[in-house]
Amino acid sequence: MKWMDISMKLDAETPPWPGDEPFTYEVTYAMEDTGSVNVGQFKGSCHIGTHVDAPFHYDSSGARIADLPVERFSGKAVVVHLDRPEVIHKEQVMDIDLTEVDKILFRTNSWPDRSAFPASYSVIGSDLAAYLAEQGIDLIGVDTPSVDPETSKDLPAHHSLCAHDLLILEGLVLENIQPGIYELMAFPLKMTQADGSPVRAVLRNL
Numbered sequence: 001m002k003w004m005d006i007s008m009k010l011d012a013e014t015p016p017w018p019g020d021e022p023f024t025y026e027v028t029y030a031m032e033d034t035g036s037v038n039v040g041q042f043k044g045s046c047h048i049g050t051h052v053d054a055p056f057h058y059d060s061s062g063a064r065i066a067d068l069p070v071e072r073f074s075g076k077a078v079v080v081h082l083d084r085p086e087v088i089h090k091e092q093v094m095d096i097d098l099t100e101v102d103k104i105l106f107r108t109n110s111w112p113d114r115s116a117f118p119a120s121y122s123v124i125g126s127d128l129a130a131y132l133a134e135q136g137i138d139l140i141g142v143d144t145p146s147v148d149p150e151t152s153k154d155l156p157a158h159h160s161l162c163a164h165d166l167l168i169l170e171g172l173v174l175e176n177i178q179p180g181i182y183e184l185m186a187f188p189l190k191m192t193q194a195d196g197s198p199v200r201a202v203l204r205n206l
């Protein structure tokens, strides 16, 4: 079975969170100078493109990216379609069979133009975390820049998900993915101090 790429591309056009560091890549040592190799460097926010949040992002005593067990970033995932809901509540997921899976990915279609940060997007209701954790879910993924609104300062969705030990995967590209159950892999880099990390997120049919 072929892997399907559900990640955003990272380049100077990738829209960062408003005011945050864009992604840049440049060649530090060029072939013409070294005679043997091109060597590059990159820079950018930990929350750019398709990425995982570490609890340290919203809790100064929370776990960093490298503290999160690698097992948490692969497993069976259900892809759920909801067309541009303002807020995703427990009621919208209660009919979905979650017995076979430990991840849930929401396709909301609320960030169609990936060349710009969206004016608004679907967010996660704070009643969802307790329900999903009860069902054995350990990771939630969204096709939006964040699980909370852009202007939120108290980040209720982030905190409720963390309180129930659900990891957060943001900025997924699910436009070509049909509802159903898949195998997910989305591994963050092993950055000791980081509050988040871009991932290469992929799905394959089971």
Ligand SMILES: N[C@@H](CC(=O)c1ccccc1NC=O)C(=O)O
Binding pocket: 017, 019, 020, 045, 047, 053, 057, 145, 146, 147, 170
């Ligand atoms: N919560 C968002 C990011 C976020 O809120 C943010 C990212 C960069 C700079 C500022 C941010 N938020 C608030 O001031 C996320 O998890 O990606």
Ligand SMILES: [Zn+2]
Binding pocket: 046, 047, 051, 052, 053, 145, 170, 196
């Ligand atoms: Zn983030």
Ligand SMILES: [Zn+2]
Binding pocket: 053, 145, 146, 147, 158, 168, 170
């Ligand atoms: Zn986040």
